[in-house]
Amino acid sequence: MKFLKSLSLLLLTSLFLISCGNSDDDFASQQAIDPCLDLGALDLKITIQDEFVSLPAKVSVFFKVNDKDGNPVAGLTPSDFKIYEKGRNDNCFNTISSSESNARISPNEQIFKQHTILVLDLSGSVLNQSLFELKAATSSFIRNVMPDTPVASNQMAIYWFDGEDKLHQLQELTGDQSVLLAAVNSIDENISQDSSTDLYGAVLKSTAVAEDLLNETAQQEIISAASVVIFTDGTDQAGRYNRDAALKSVNEASDNISFFSIGLGSEIDEAVLANIGKTSSVFAENKEELEATFNEISDAVGGQARSFYLFEYCSPKRDGSGVNQLVIQAFDGSRTGAVQTSFSAEGFTSGCE
Numbered sequence: 001m002k003f004l005k006s007l008s009l010l011l012l013t014s015l016f017l018i019s020c021g022n023s024d025d026d027f028a029s030q031q032a033i034d035p036c037l038d039l040g041a042l043d044l045k046i047t048i049q050d051e052f053v054s055l056p057a058k059v060s061v062f063f064k065v066n067d068k069d070g071n072p073v074a075g076l077t078p079s080d081f082k083i084y085e086k087g088r089n090d091n092c093f094n095t096i097s098s099s100e101s102n103a104r105i106s107p108n109e110q111i112f113k114q115h116t117i118l119v120l121d122l123s124g125s126v127l128n129q130s131l132f133e134l135k136a137a138t139s140s141f142i143r144n145v146m147p148d149t150p151v152a153s154n155q156m157a158i159y160w161f162d163g164e165d166k167l168h169q170l171q172e173l174t175g176d177q178s179v180l181l182a183a184v185n186s187i188d189e190n191i192s193q194d195s196s197t198d199l200y201g202a203v204l205k206s207t208a209v210a211e212d213l214l215n216e217t218a219q220q221e222i223i224s225a226a227s228v229v230i231f232t233d234g235t236d237q238a239g240r241y242n243r244d245a246a247l248k249s250v251n252e253a254s255d256n257i258s259f260f261s262i263g264l265g266s267e268i269d270e271a272v273l274a275n276i277g278k279t280s281s282v283f284a285e286n287k288e289e290l291e292a293t294f295n296e297i298s299d300a301v302g303g304q305a306r307s308f309y310l311f312e313y314c315s316p317k318r319d320g321s322g323v324n325q326l327v328i329q330a331f332d333g334s335r336t337g338a339v340q341t342s343f344s345a346e347g348f349t350s351g352c353e
Contacts, residue, residue: 032340033327033338033339033340034086034092034093034325034327034340036091036092036093037084037092037093037327037338039329039336039338040336042336042337042338043067043068043334043335043336043337044065044066044067044068044073044330044332044335044336044337045065045066045067045068045070045337046063046064046065046328046330046337046338046339047063047064047065047066047255047339048061048062048063048339048341049062049063049064049223049256049308050062050223051341051343053343053344053345053348055347055348055349056347056348056349056350056351056352057314057315057316057317057318057345057348057349057350057351057352058312058313058314058315058352059312059313059314059315059326059343060310060311060312061310061311061312061326061328061341062112062223062308062309062310062311063308063309063311063328063339064307064308064309065307065309065330065332065337066307067332067335070279071279071280071300071303072300072303072304072306072307073307073330073332074302074303074304074305074306074307075303075306076105076309076330076331076332077105078104078105080330080331080332081105081309081311081328081329081330081331082095082329082331083095083096083103083311083313083326083327083328083329084096084326084327084329085315085316085317085324085325085326085327086324086325086326086327087317087321087324087325088321088322088324093325093327096313101313101314101315101316102312102313102314102352102353103311103312103313103314104311104312104313105309105310105311106309106310106312112153112222112223112224112225112305112308113152113153113154113155113217113222113223113224113225114153114154114155114224114225114226114227114304114305115155115156115157115173115210115213115224115225115226115227116145116146116154116155116156116157116226116227116229116301117156117157117159117206117209117210117213117226117227117228117229118138118141118142118156118157118158118159118229118231119158119159119160119161119167119202119206119228119229119230119231120134120138120158120159120160120161120170120231121160121161121162121197121199121202121230121231121232121233121234122160122161122162122187122191122192123161123162123163123192123194123195123196123197123233123234123237124162124192124195124196125195125197125233125234125267126233126264127189127191127192127195128189129233129287130233130264130287130290131187131188131189133287133288133290133291134231134287134290135184135185135187136290136291137290137291137293137294137295138158138184138231138294139181139184139185140291140294140295140298141229141294141295141297141298142156142177142180142181142184143177143181144295144298144299144302145298145301145302146175146177146180147175147177148177150174150175150176150177151175152175154175154305155173155174155175156171156173156174156175156180157169157171157172157173157174157209158170158171158180158183158184159202159205159206159209160187160191160192161197161198161199161201161202161205162192162193162194162195162196162197162198163192163194163195163196163197163198163237163238164193164194164198165198165201165238165240166205167201167202167205167206167209170183170184170186170187171183173213196237196238197232197234197235197236197237197238198236198237198238198240198241199230199232199234199235199236199237199238199246200236200240200241200242200243200245200246201236201238201240201241201246202230203230203246203247203249203250203276204241204245204246204249206228206230207228207249207250207253207257208249209228210226210228210253210254210257211253211254211257213226214226214254214256214257223256223308224256225256225257225258225304225305225308226256226257226258227257227258227259227260227279227301227304227305228257228258228259228260229260229261229262229297229301230259230260230261230262230276230277231261231262231263231264231294232261232262232263232264232268232273233263233264233265233267233268234265234267234268235267235268235269235272243272246276247272247275247276250275250276250278251278258279258301258304259276259277259278259279260277260279260280260281260297260300260301261273261274261276261277261280261281261282262277262281262282262283262284262293262294262297263281263282263283263284264283264284264286264287264290264293265284265285265286265287266285268283270283279300279304280297280300282296282297311328314352314353315343315345315348315352317345317348318345318348318349318350319345319346319347319348319349320345321345321348322344322345323342323343323344323345324342324343324344324345325340325341325342326340326341326342326343327339327340
């Protein structure tokens with residue numbers, strides 16, 4: 001099943017529990033929350049990314065938490081979750097005892113890859129008017145998003161565009177902050193030979209890059225997500241690609257791709273950039289505000305990666321109990337959200353640790 005092989009290898013070197021045996025992805029689809037729990041109004045959205053069982057009795061669920069507006073809810077701890085289980089003889093759900101079930105909720109780093117695709121407008125206006133500020137802002141963004149010590153789960157690539165029908169690669173995917181900073185430092189005013197702006201082409205091509213990365217990691221049986229961050233100081237001038245086609249590529253992209261846009265100056269079309277940056281978009285009125293604007297987006301990008309969680313526990317259900325129900329409830333201050341799913345206990349026995 002999806003990412004299971006990589007998960008079992010990665011868990012050997014993590015703080016997570018080691019899997020208890022062979023896996024099974026015989027889960028039912030998500031359902032509405034059973035009204036017997038009476039959870040009230042839900043302000044958070046929990047989306048299950050993957051789920052499976054491992055003999056002798058382990059249940060694992062990998063999920064993402066967002067608010068109603070789609071913003072990531074990052075940095076939740078185990079105390080921010082409540083887990084319920086319901087079997088065939090239960091009138092309603094029972095709260096899972098973490099001490100009896102070895103239950104734990106962990107951050108995502110060991111079973112998940114986050115790709116950041118940073119796309120910079122290096123058209124003539126940027127190179128002539130705000131290159132110094134852009135390099136400083138981009139460097140600050142890299143330092144905020146990428147850890148000082150490289151980790152395999154967090155990587156970034158840098159691309160740039162001008163008026164050519166090409167998305168230029170400045171730096172291939174790497175987790176090394178210093179390599180990314182060196183690549184940005186290498187940009188000079190002579191990098192581009194076409195002063196026009198092919199913004200819609202850059203949107204289409206960077207979306208395709210992100211989709212390819214997700215497909216590649218899926219083939220490796222690893223769950224991944226991508227953040228596409230596009231900076232520009234103007235509107236599309238090249239006219240090679242249709243605006244609606246570019247926006248369609250964003251709207252129809254994988255749910256695991258987040259889109260951010262950063263606009264600079266008075267010549268941008270804020271409405272268009274807001275649609276391109278459907279996850280979040282910010283605007284700087286002048287180049288002196290650029291670094292603060294990039295930093296604002298870096299917080300959102302970092303939050304995306306930290307809004308994925310892994311829940312695992314040893315179920316007390318045993319072979320013959322059939323299909324059992326599971327509810328995960330998350331709390332973020334006064335806000336709460338929940339998701340319900342189910343699992344088969346076929347083959348479950350004692351011995352799960």
